[in-house]
Amino acid sequence: MVRAAVVGGGIIGVAVARELLHSGTASEVVLYEKETALAHHQTGHNSGVVHAGLYYEPGSLKAQLCRRGVSLLRELATQRSLPFDECGKVVVARDGSELSRLDAILERSLANGVPGVRLIDSRELARLEPHARGIAALFSPTTAITDYSVVTRALAEEFVEAGGELRLGTEVISLQDHGSAVELGTSAGTERYGLVVNCAGLQSDRVARESGDAKNPRVVPFFGAYFLLKADRRHLVNGLIYPVPDPRYPFLGVHLTKRIDGAIMVGPNAFLAGGRELYGPWQLSPKDLAETAGFPGFWRFAAGNIPAALREGRTVVSKKVFIEAARAYVPELAVEDVIPGGRGIRAQAMNQDGSLVDDFVITGSSKMVHVRNAPSPGATSSMAIAEHIVHGIAH
Numbered sequence: 166m167v168r169a170a171v172v173g174g175g176i177i178g179v180a181v182a183r184e185l186l187h188s189g190t191a192s193e194v195v196l197y198e199k200e201t202a203l204a205h206h207q208t209g210h211n212s213g214v215v216h217a218g219l220y221y222e223p224g225s226l227k228a229q230l231c232r233r234g235v236s237l238l239r240e241l242a243t244q245r246s247l248p249f250d251e252c253g254k255v256v257v258a259r260d261g262s263e264l265s266r267l268d269a270i271l272e273r274s275l276a277n278g279v280p281g282v283r284l285i286d287s288r289e290l291a292r293l294e295p296h297a298r299g300i301a302a303l304f305s306p307t308t309a310i311t312d313y314s315v316v317t318r319a320l321a322e323e324f325v326e327a328g329g330e331l332r333l334g335t336e337v338i339s340l341q342d343h344g345s346a347v348e349l350g351t352s353a354g355t356e357r358y359g360l361v362v363n364c365a366g367l368q369s370d371r372v373a374r375e376s377g378d379a380k381n382p383r384v385v386p387f388f389g390a391y392f393l394l395k396a397d398r399r400h401l402v403n404g405l406i407y408p409v410p411d412p413r414y415p416f417l418g419v420h421l422t423k424r425i426d427g428a429i430m431v432g433p434n435a436f437l438a439g440g441r442e443l444y445g446p447w448q449l450s451p452k453d454l455a456e457t458a459g460f461p462g463f464w465r466f467a468a469g470n471i472p473a474a475l476r477e478g479r480t481v482v483s484k485k486v487f488i489e490a491a492r493a494y495v496p497e498l499a500v501e502d503v504i505p506g507g508r509g510i511r512a513q514a515m516n517q518d519g520s521l522v523d524d525f526v527i528t529g530s531s532k533m534v535h536v537r538n539a540p541s542p543g544a545t546s547s548m549a550i551a552e553h554i555v556h557g558i559a560h
């Protein structure tokens with residue numbers, strides 16, 4: 166058994182730290198989080214959806230770990246009385262051109278073992294979601310919602326109960342492999358560990374690079390803004406209403422999502438963020454922007470995605486355009502129905518050739534492991550990602 170450290174107190178870091186102790190892989194685990202609270206970044210700024218596994222390439226890590234993650238999350242929620250509402254989801258085809266894509270999603274869902282998923286006609290859609298309009302839809306009855314900050318805190322409680330140590334407000338600034346051990350540095354000094362797992366989310370590529378891991382893929386931060394339906398318009402949505410995603414694009418498109426507290430979120434869109442961890446609309450980080458601008462992969466990506474960038478850019482500057490994207494399948498929705506609902510920033514890994522990394526990427530050795538790409542459904546999959554990493558170390 167080793168003495169281990171985990172960098173990052175988002176849902177994946179906390180799940181890994183807990184799994185290292187529960188599995189008996191580590192005798193002692195210290196979790197380092199630079200903020201003064203857990204779940205401060207992606208984990209605390211997402212849609213809260215427990216994805217069922219509809220979209221992912223069969224056999225991919227996303228497909229496998231999402232399905233396993235749902236089971237583990239549901240089990241934890243039951244045991245610990247955590248919020249978990251299987252409210253169901255519809256993916257709405259607005260016209261004939263989207264039907265073949267809906268068929269392709271159904272095929273993937275079935276290959277991934279998603280329970281109960283089926284195509285429905287417009288009449289059944291109207292029964293499930295009376296305010297949605299489409300010629301057909303894919304219905305996933307087991308897609309659920311939760312509060313990932315609450316789940317993270319529950320996992321952290323179990324970690325601490327099992328003897329783990331949480332060091333909040335402590336940033337890891339260096340990682341050096343000394344052969345027999347990894348030396349981890351913070352402003353308080355250095356410590357040696359037999360194993361370090363980097364779950365630093367939006368900073369994961371920097372932490373990996375600092376330790377000598379490959380430069381690429383890089384994290385390119387894409388923000389997603391939300392609006393919230395005013396309380397008297399929440400009746401427009403029962404569960405989760407999604408458009409058919411554009412297969413050339415990794416994000417799912419502006420959707421309507423019920424939140425566990427009953428609020429309805431509209432969004433998120435997707436556009437290059439002014440900083441990796443800055444949530445104000447006009448905040449900019451010169452360091453982060455310079456790093457993105459200095460990465461040739463970003464310019465290749467930008468050149469290949471001009472129509473999508475223009476489309477998303479219009480949703481950034483115009484609330485009307487943003488809401489129009491959702492009005493396409495919930496026509497009663499009006500600009501006056503919404504108020505600003507905050508934003509999240511995705512840690513999306515990008516290759517040197519400008520392609521976005523689709524699957525989860527976990528690299529490293531038996532002494533140092535780096536979670537280099539864990540976008541959505543990363544929160545859904547968190548406990549399964551933890552199992553996957555810890556099993557990989559132990560074998």
Ligand SMILES: Cc1cc2nc3c(=O)[nH]c(=O)nc-3n(C[C@H](O)[C@H](O)[C@H](O)COP(=O)(O)OP(=O)(O)OC[C@H]3O[C@@H](n4cnc5c(N)ncnc54)[C@H](O)[C@@H]3O)c2cc1C
Nearest residue numbers: 173175176177199207208211212214337366509543544545
């Ligand atoms: C807008 C949006 C919507 C999403 N919707 C969903 C969804 O509905 N369902 C779903 O399953 N997934 C969703 N996701 C994805 C999901 O939120 C992420 O996959 C998941 O939260 C990743 O968790 P994490 O622990 O890797 O990262 P994070 O939650 O970002 O945590 C990383 C932590 O590392 C810390 N850290 C960084 N550097 C250091 C350092 N040097 N020293 C110490 N600490 C450090 C950070 O402060 C941070 O707390 C969404 C994401 C976004 C942004």
